[in-house]
Amino acid sequence: MRHILVSCTLLAAAPALADPLPSWNDTEAKNRIVTFVETVTDPASSDYVTPSERIAVFDNDGTLWAEQPVYFQLIFALDRLADLAKEDPSVLSSDTLKAAAEGDLQTVVQGGEEALIEVVNASHSGSSVDDFQTAVAAWLETARHPDTGLPYDKMTYQPMVELLRYLRDEQFKTYIVSGGGIHFMRVFAERAYGIPPEQILGTYGNSDYTEVEGVPTIVKAPGIAFVDDKAGKPVNIDRTIGKRPIIAGGNSDGDFAMLEWSTAGDGPRLGLIVHHTDAQREWAYDRDSHVGRLVDGLDKGPDMGWLIVDMAKDWSRVYTGKQ
Amino acid sequence: MRHILVSCTLLAAAPALADPLPSWNDTEAKNRIVTFVETVTDPASSDYVTPSERIAVFDNDGTLWAEQPVYFQLIFALDRLADLAKEDPSVLSSDTLKAAAEGDLQTVVQGGEEALIEVVNASHSGSSVDDFQTAVAAWLETARHPDTGLPYDKMTYQPMVELLRYLRDEQFKTYIVSGGGIHFMRVFAERAYGIPPEQILGTYGNSDYTEVEGVPTIVKAPGIAFVDDKAGKPVNIDRTIGKRPIIAGGNSDGDFAMLEWSTAGDGPRLGLIVHHTDAQREWAYDRDSHVGRLVDGLDKGPDMGWLIVDMAKDWSRVYTGKQ
Numbered sequence: 001m002r003h004i005l006v007s008c009t010l011l012a013a014a015p016a017l018a019d020p021l022p023s024w025n026d027t028e029a030k031n032r033i034v035t036f037v038e039t040v041t042d043p044a045s046s047d048y049v050t051p052s053e054r055i056a057v058f059d060n061d062g063t064l065w066a067e068q069p070v071y072f073q074l075i076f077a078l079d080r081l082a083d084l085a086k087e088d089p090s091v092l093s094s095d096t097l098k099a100a101a102e103g104d105l106q107t108v109v110q111g112g113e114e115a116l117i118e119v120v121n122a123s124h125s126g127s128s129v130d131d132f133q134t135a136v137a138a139w140l141e142t143a144r145h146p147d148t149g150l151p152y153d154k155m156t157y158q159p160m161v162e163l164l165r166y167l168r169d170e171q172f173k174t175y176i177v178s179g180g181g182i183h184f185m186r187v188f189a190e191r192a193y194g195i196p197p198e199q200i201l202g203t204y205g206n207s208d209y210t211e212v213e214g215v216p217t218i219v220k221a222p223g224i225a226f227v228d229d230k231a232g233k234p235v236n237i238d239r240t241i242g243k244r245p246i247i248a249g250g251n252s253d254g255d256f257a258m259l260e261w262s263t264a265g266d267g268p269r270l271g272l273i274v275h276h277t278d279a280q281r282e283w284a285y286d287r288d289s290h291v292g293r294l295v296d297g298l299d300k301g302p303d304m305g306w307l308i309v310d311m312a313k314d315w316s317r318v319y320t321g322k323q
Numbered sequence: 324m325r326h327i328l329v330s331c332t333l334l335a336a337a338p339a340l341a342d343p344l345p346s347w348n349d350t351e352a353k354n355r356i357v358t359f360v361e362t363v364t365d366p367a368s369s370d371y372v373t374p375s376e377r378i379a380v381f382d383n384d385g386t387l388w389a390e391q392p393v394y395f396q397l398i399f400a401l402d403r404l405a406d407l408a409k410e411d412p413s414v415l416s417s418d419t420l421k422a423a424a425e426g427d428l429q430t431v432v433q434g435g436e437e438a439l440i441e442v443v444n445a446s447h448s449g450s451s452v453d454d455f456q457t458a459v460a461a462w463l464e465t466a467r468h469p470d471t472g473l474p475y476d477k478m479t480y481q482p483m484v485e486l487l488r489y490l491r492d493e494q495f496k497t498y499i500v501s502g503g504g505i506h507f508m509r510v511f512a513e514r515a516y517g518i519p520p521e522q523i524l525g526t527y528g529n530s531d532y533t534e535v536e537g538v539p540t541i542v543k544a545p546g547i548a549f550v551d552d553k554a555g556k557p558v559n560i561d562r563t564i565g566k567r568p569i570i571a572g573g574n575s576d577g578d579f580a581m582l583e584w585s586t587a588g589d590g591p592r593l594g595l596i597v598h599h600t601d602a603q604r605e606w607a608y609d610r611d612s613h614v615g616r617l618v619d620g621l622d623k624g625p626d627m628g629w630l631i632v633d634m635a636k637d638w639s640r641v642y643t644g645k646q
Contacts, residue, residue, distance in 0.1 A: 052519060129561060173521075182562060182565065183565075186565050196375060197564065197565030197566055198496075198563065198564045198565055198566065200565065204562050207558045207561060207562070209554035209557050209558055209580055209584065215587055216557070216580075216583050216584045216587045218557060218558060218561045218584075231532035234532050234539070234541060235530045235532055235541060238452060238530065238541045239505060239527050239530070240521065240563055241520065241521045242505065242506075242509050242520030242521055242523065243520055243521065257532055257539075260539050261532065261539045261541075264538055264539045
């Protein structure tokens with residue numbers, strides 16, 4: 001028999017409840033987000049949602065961090081090819097790969113999907129997951145964005161980082177559901193967004209289970225096994241999470257199906273689109289963009305009750321890495 | 324400014340710490356499990372593991388619940404085929420399917436993989452995930468095991484349910500990684516094991532994202548997209564969890580790669596095999612079994628430091644549903 005005595009007295013002079021979203025201006029967007037969260041977490045509300053169903057999913061490129069002039073992972077791929085070629089020039093076995101290693105993005109993009117897959121295979125396969133992630137981490141340390149001069153993982157959106165934290169504080173489970181690669185994102189997502197590896201869904205390549213120097217190891221193989229984009233997003237969420245999210249955020253038509261499926265569920269739902277309207281602090285693009293093309297979300301989203309976040313108007317600050 | 328005053332006094336007469344594994348006999352197996360958990364959760368230990376890395380993965384069939392005379396999901400498949408045929412006899416479009424709907428397991432098994440896939444396609448596709456799961460739930464309510472007379476979800480192993488709870492109490496995240504189907508397992512796993520849908524990895528079929536009566540819906544389609552068995556298990560864990568587990572439990576050679584990969588990581592690791600040795604209370608089978616065949620685990624496991632759990636000797640109770 002043990003006796004336990006616990007006694008505690010807390011006397012705290014607390015400030016008025018802190019603003020959970022300080023980088024959001026006091027506009028309708030912020031109001032709608034806070035009202036939604038307060039409603040679904042209020043046990044007295046008829047729209048109360050039990051914590052286990054508080055699933056929030058977000059795209060990454062263009063939603064949680066920037067995606068111009070091209071997806072950052074593609075820039076990594078080119079840099080990595082150049083690195084690999086330094087050790088073994090024979091990896092540059094085609095004109096496309098030679099152009100890629102020279103940073104000639106235009107040639108790669110003009111080569112279409114075939115060229116992109118060639119670049120991804122050459123830069124993303126042939127090493128263990130651990131070694132690949134070590135290379136990503138090293139790249140993030142040194143690479144700088146051509147326009148902002150910032151490390152890429154400082155080009156995360158401060159308002160969205162605050163939103164993720166706010167949701168977790170309100171017992172939401174936050175997930176990334178991105179067209180980006182899982183092994184790439186997992187290197188920085190926990191530090192940058194507070195989202196652990198097991199809550200990161202994305203595109204993935206083939207893998208081999210094999211021995212490397214006698215140690216059982218997962219090795220990244222050529223070929224893409226699953227593309228986490230468009231209808232692939234709800235399918236992947238169903239497979240991996242097994243619940244229909246009550247909050248979904250994206251920025252492009254690649255996210256349309258995810259928002260559509262999430263907000264079609266019963267009860268309160270929040271669909272959110274980050275609209276890139278800020279040519280001063282970030283970029284302004286939507287319908288005609290080669291990256292993050294947004295047509296359906298603008299045409300149909302508002303009628304479906306989705307919140308279109310106007311970056312220029314609704315955010316007082318953009319990047320985590322720049323005030 | 325708000326003032327918050329919180330005062331609490333707890334005076335409790337607590338019993339000596341309760342045994343976390345009451346259905347395990349006081350044998351070496353229990354001792355090894357408890358010692359491992361106490362070591363990795365002790366901040367003063369050199370083998371301390373931070374909570375975020377406390378990942379524990381378990382096979383389901385034969386590890387967390389029984390799997391004789393055949394996988395329970397196959398029995399469900401046959402019953403479901405019979406149900407579907409009542410509404411529309413044309414679903415029984417082959418001799419294999421006719422035999423299956425009559426419960427003629429032998430004909431199905433003799434037909435090999437082709438027959439199995441035919442049965443799975445006919446019984447597991449063509450409906451929404453929601454409707455499929457409603458059917459599974461209804462089946463679990465009424466179906467009874469031919470030998471024990473128990474509902475299938477009462478043939479979970481009480482010692483393993485206790486182990487899962489114990490691990491979660493010690494801040495482990497517990498996962499299922501099974502050859503069984505994700506949509507099937509998720510119907511009962513949270514209630515039976517305390518494992519939520521997002522921590523259930525398994526085999527899955529193709530899915531279509533489509534509209535059903537105007538509502539965006541995931542519909543189960545014919546064809547198997549991923550088989551979560553053998554090398555597929557570590558590959559799936561890497562894709563979905565993104566961490567190498569520190570505890571892995573299984574019962575057959577289909578789990579060998581998962582245990583091998585998990586226990587090959589740095590630091591303390593626990594591999595555990597449930598050895599079916601109990602012909603009195605359950606079944607006794609290993610090397611020659613058509614279900615849950617276990618050869619490599621017995622031959623190589625002990626040398627790799629894996630714990631071979633002797634069901635007859637190490638468990639004081641078997642089923643959750645029977646004392």
